[in-house]
Amino acid sequence: MNDPKVAARYESILLRVLWMLVYVLVWQVAQLILGAVVLVQLIYRLIYGAPNAGLMNFGDSLSQFLAQIGRFGSFHSDQKPWPFADWPAPRAPEGEAPHAVQPAPHPARDEEPKL
Secondary structure, three states: OOOHHHHHHHHHHHHHHHHHHHHHHHHHHHHHHHHHHHHHHHHHHHHHOOOOHHHHHHHHHHHHHHHHHHHHHOOOOOOOOOOOOOOOOOOOOOOOOOOOOOOOOOOOOOOOOOO
16 A cells, blocks of 8 residues: 555645745735835825836846746746746836836036046
8 A cells, every 4th residue: 555656645744835925925025015015106206207127027027936926826827936947027018108217317527627
């Protein structure tokens, strides 16, 4: 009754359960961070009239990371999320264009050499 295939599958599922528990904790932290990003982005949007590009990119990457955790936890994928896989790259925005900060003009330079 000590079939090595059954024992290996049992160890495999136990290891997966352990990783799922770890990712449930990571999910909770990432969810709070995403909520903070949403709140900061809203405030930024109200002040500047357009969302912040850095927050848009980070929020998109973080939401894809949460989706990876969901796919792994629901057995849709065997690929463990970050740090075992690459961090998700942000996609192109589909909504508003981000706030663009114009580069500061260079101060007038005195072209004559100074002694």
